[in-house]
Amino acid sequence: MQTDELRINDALRAKETLIFSANCSIAYNGRAQSYLGFGDRLIMIKQDGTLLVHTPFGASPVNYMKGGATHRLKNVGGHLVITSRSSAQKEFMEITIRRIHFIESLTLLDQEKLLLAGTEKDMSDMIFENPSLISPGFRPLSREEHTKFGFIDVFGYDRDGDLVVVECKRDKADFAAVSQLERYVHRIKKAKGLSKVQGVIAAPTISANAETMLREKGYAFKRVEPPRFLEQYGKSQSRLGDF
């Protein structure tokens, strides 16, 4: 126990990455409030102050504190208790520990950034380069435009000279996508004083209900798959260098 206490304190002081497993209970108060009774969990405190509590199942942490939090270890009547505070968001967490299964700590060095392909931005780039994916004669003017009209994926003129707003979704488009498109179309109409602006959702699929709503409002759906730059990877691992 004494050793555990020293080990955790040393890691926190040195701002190492600390990972341990413990039977513990957790109370949180901040943006919401939560309590979790005693059970075995993995707890990770990163070098930036991020704290994650993971149960043995599921992808998401059951409790967490964002980076910048400060952590303190106390010994309360023989039990170790970790308190974490984030002044930024007025958050507070308390981990009451019954038993520790293991403790590890070390400093991790990682300078790399994730390369990611197949995002919505990759879709809008692809459409900009291949406008016929939307319609014959489509002439894009801009992509990923952050203007006062909003953040519009692709925006241009169709064959008839009408303005077209294209909203891309990398997955199935839903009600929210239709609402978003409508919001952009209305803003463009108002800003440019136009009565006729086309709206297109470009996505691999669209839910039936969303498509009904889309048609009712006079917009169109165009099936477009997000580009898969590494399609060949699964077949040939030697192509990793292509990235």
Place this chain on the structure above:
Amino acid sequence: MQTDELRINDALRAKETLIFSANCSIAYNGRAQSYLGFGDRLIMIKQDGTLLVHTPFGASPVNYMKGGATHRLKNVGGHLVITSRSSAQKEFMEITIRRIHFIESLTLLDQEKLLLAGTEKDMSDMIFENPSLISPGFRPLSREEHTKFGFIDVFGYDRDGDLVVVECKRDKADFAAVSQLERYVHRIKKAKGLSKVQGVIAAPTISANAETMLREKGYAFKRVEPPRFLEQYGKSQSRLGDF
């Protein structure tokens, strides 16, 4: 090295929770594609097959596989390589390991469920119990109603007998909240053949732009804080038992 290989293989076979730190690179192909160059990371494989890769900074994993994935360890020319597959989503991940810093594995027992207060549902319950939070004379009919019209937080009649749709947000309301409210109001109007249905956003705050859009569409904003059942907790830790 031989020991590391055995240790990881034993843990995977036994479906223990496995956590190790390694200098590694990561390739992913599935819903998208990604590549991450060599760096020090924490890797966690849970009892349900969830795999998480964490860098030393940030709350979110840089790479992951959802529960149900299967993991295999290979020795490729002296380097350990973990391959993970999820047949459900046709996903594939490959972790190439240069050096392992530590390995731990164990079986975690956790039966507890998180108790959480201060959610949007708590807000709609509170409004249902205290209708005057919306307006004097408001009479709620239902809460959290999952109908074919959609998922409506609170819905009832105002003092004048008009139908009212209330959309709650636990944080600042934004454009999306206004669009959502509008969608519900339109659907109710259509379904009931009404020309006049009120719409209210109940939230602690609303962004200035969203409020402008809200007013333009004839809806109202009502300031409501999500209920904080554990308000007292931060002041008096002895009250933990109240939960």
Place this chain on the structure above:
DNA sequence: GGGGAGAGATGCCGC
């Protein structure tokens, strides 16, 4: 720091 929107979002619940 706020606003706006994407995410390999995840997770929950209802049909």
Place this chain on the structure above:
DNA sequence: GCGGCATTTCTCCCC
């Protein structure tokens, strides 16, 4: 399974 939506969403980017 899909659909619809909340999330202590997190993260990024722009103003």
